[in-house]
Amino acid sequence: MAGNHSFSLHALALISLFVMAAPGPAAGAGAVYREAYPRAAIDPSRGIGGAGDADFGATLQYWQDEKSLEQHKQWIGDPEHEWKLNWKFLDFDRTDDMHPGYLALEAGEKLFKLWAKREPAFRTCLGEGKTDLKGLAATYPKYDPKLKRIMTVEGRVEHCAQTALWETFKQGSPANNQISLYFKSLSAREPIRVDTGSAEIMQSYRRGEKLFHAKVGQFNFSCASCHTSSGLLGQRFRGQVPTTPFGDAAHFPTYRLALGDIESLQQRFMRCNLQARTKALPPGDPAYTDLEVFYTVLSNDYPVSVPSAR
Amino acid sequence: MRPIFSKWRNLVPLLLAAALAGCVAQPGKPAQPAAGGGKGTDFSEWPCLSYTLACGRTPNRKPVKQALAGPLGGDPARGKVFANERSKGNCVACHLIQGAEQPGSKGPDLSAYGTWDRSDAETYALVYDMRWRNPDTVMPTFGVNQILNDQELRDVVAFLQSSK
Incomplete structure (x- = not known):
């Protein structure tokens, strides 16, 4: 009996070794089965130019500048055509009604000036040594060689609050969103210029492009499933029509009527993920930062459009 | 009165709406x-x-081509509810179906699916997971990712087959 018992133990040990060695679905990083939505060609050097391509709805001609928006303003409120304007008529004060984006801007300016008065280093930190912040936000996201990481506007505000104020203005918090919105408004109407000549930015862009196409969540959706023409772009999707990803980063942080508050681009990613039943990541997460780089390169040459409301 | 007031006056209804919206959705923490x-x-x-x-x-x-076990046994009335309900099938988001309000335009018109002469088994397998037929589909993986359970899938198939 004792012999048999020890034999069966040996056999069990051998079997379990075998089971552990057998390749499971997640064996090895390269072996994980992950699906991606088919890629449409995007040339990052063209900025918003790609929005003219059929793969992305070919809507550029309707919203690319003031003249185009003016020429097509009769589409505002028209369920058939409104999506082609890419909601750009909601930036600044193009319609007669003032919107709460201006209230958010006021709050941000007050908060920034309060802290910059208490501690002038806050201003020079945001200004990377300079005190004039005009035009700076249009160059974000950018690679910071000293910190050795990609910085978004919100990431910079968080970093400067920590180092200059010893305050925690976490990305996605009201204080961070308000100051970021004010910081971006100081570049209002400046063309977005993410540096596509930077190797670090382009590496991040490529990672973001991959995430844009990755199928995730319970619905097995990618960003591209909704925001390319082979997917739902330009199609009625219940009460809405998904729009192009081009030019989309320009108006964030934006005042979101449905939320009753400001929302950063990465908080929008969170809501997109949750709507598609996908785990949402915290603002400032490296994956969301890559996605923001990708999105903002697709907004290159479009003017920073803060304040805005959606 | 200074002109600025006439501009900001328009904000009042917007702010009211925003305040109301703020009660249900906490900023920064999207509702689950x-x-x-x-x-x-x-x-x-x-x-x-x-x-x-x-x-x-x-x-x-x-991708799975799921076989339908046994007879369908679906309830078309329940299936119609699931197909139109956002938290369930939400077929209406992309398809024109019977009873649709604000139907979507991406997928084919299914309002007469029952006349298409498709088998229950094929219909079940397609709703379960469209990818075995089209790997690039944007249709959610209803069965394989357990968005709908087996009986709910059968009810939706019964609803489609009854759509004439």
């Missing part, structure tokens, strides 16, 4: 869609975009 998403889940059991969390390495479930 409870319905249909399981019991208070944060969806971390499904693949996600993270580089560090386990869900970032979770594989997608592979």
